[in-house]
Amino acid sequence: DTGVSQDPRHKITKRGQNVTFRCDPISEHNRLYWYRQTLGQGPEFLTYFQNEAQLEKSRLLSDRFSAERPKGSFSTLEIQRTEQGDSAMYLCASSLNLMGGGTEAFFGQGTRLTVV
Amino acid sequence: QKEVEQNSGPLSVPEGAIASLNCTYSDRGSQSFFWYRQYSGKSPELIMSIYSNGDKEDGRFTAQLNKASQYVSLLIRDSQPSDSATYLCAAVNNAGGTSYGKLTFGQGTILTVHP
Numbered sequence: 294d295t296g297v298s299q300d301p302r303h304k305i306t307k308r309g310q311n312v313t314f315r316c317d318p319i320s321e322h323n324r325l326y327w328y329r330q331t332l333g334q335g336p337e338f339l340t341y342f343q344n345e346a347q348l349e350k351s352r353l354l355s356d357r358f359s360a361e362r363p364k365g366s367f368s369t370l371e372i373q374r375t376e377q378g379d380s381a382m383y384l385c386a387s388s389l390n391l392m393g394g395g396t397e398a399f400f401g402q403g404t405r406l407t408v409v
Numbered sequence: 410q411k412e413v414e415q416n417s418g419p420l421s422v423p424e425g426a427i428a429s430l431n432c433t434y435s436d437r438g439s440q441s442f443f444w445y446r447q448y449s450g451k452s453p454e455l456i457m458s459i460y461s462n463g464d465k466e467d468g469r470f471t472a473q474l475n476k477a478s479q480y481v482s483l484l485i486r487d488s489q490p491s492d493s494a495t496y497l498c499a500a501v502n503n504a505g506g507t508s509y510g511k512l513t514f515g516q517g518t519i520l521t522v523h524p
Contacts, residue, residue: 324509324510326510326511326512328512333417333516333517334516334517335413335497335499335514335515335516335517336453336497336512336514337514338511338512338513341509341510341511343509348509349509349511382452384452384453386512388510390510396441396501396510397443397455397458398443398455398510398512399455400445400452400453400454400455401452402451402452403451403452
């Protein structure tokens with residue numbers, strides 16, 4: 294399977310704990326995105342990497358959130374001191390930057406976080 | 410006003426009918442548009458992209474774009490029960506050539522195809 298892979302698929306954590314999610318993009322894709330989706334809503338942009346550089350962060354990404362993409366390969370999203378409001382599906386997507394072309398992004402299976 | 414708006418539905422159509430899903434956007438810098446299908450509990454799956462005014466057909470799916478009216482639609486012909494899902498419209502602002510491909514989504518339209 295050469296699609297976007299996310300791990301874990303589900304995570305239940307107690308409020309106040311730290312969690313880390315991993316995303317492995319499609320291998321030739323240089324762009325990687327994190328989104329968050331709550332029930333009944335469309336995904337909301339969190340952050341974007343081009344290769345290893347984090348080029349944009351949403352205001353939704355509070356200082357409890359940090360994302361990395363070392364060496365421009367896989368990415369991690371860490372949430373510190375989790376709150377119940379962090380419960381959501383965390384989605385990773387990747388795309389290939391095409392000169393003059395489109396920017397079709399493909400999503401991983403998502404990580405469903407439940408904070409209790 | 411949300412940047413991308415969709416009627417949340419649910420939209421119910423009989424099997425074999427044409428399902429019509431609509432989306433409007435407010436950001437005139439948006440130039441790339443995408444339709445994703447999302448089954449309950451699953452992640453979004455890309456089904457169509459459209460970049461130019463007019464129609465784009467792929468199998469049973471036709472995407473339509475009207476930039477003057479800031480309107481995007483998706484038609485599903487010969488609807489099947491397996492098409493029952495939430496359909497998400499997304500836009501990318503390519504203005505100035507500095508787009509990072511960031512998707513702005515609508516809230517999605519729930520489609521139910523009944524036998």
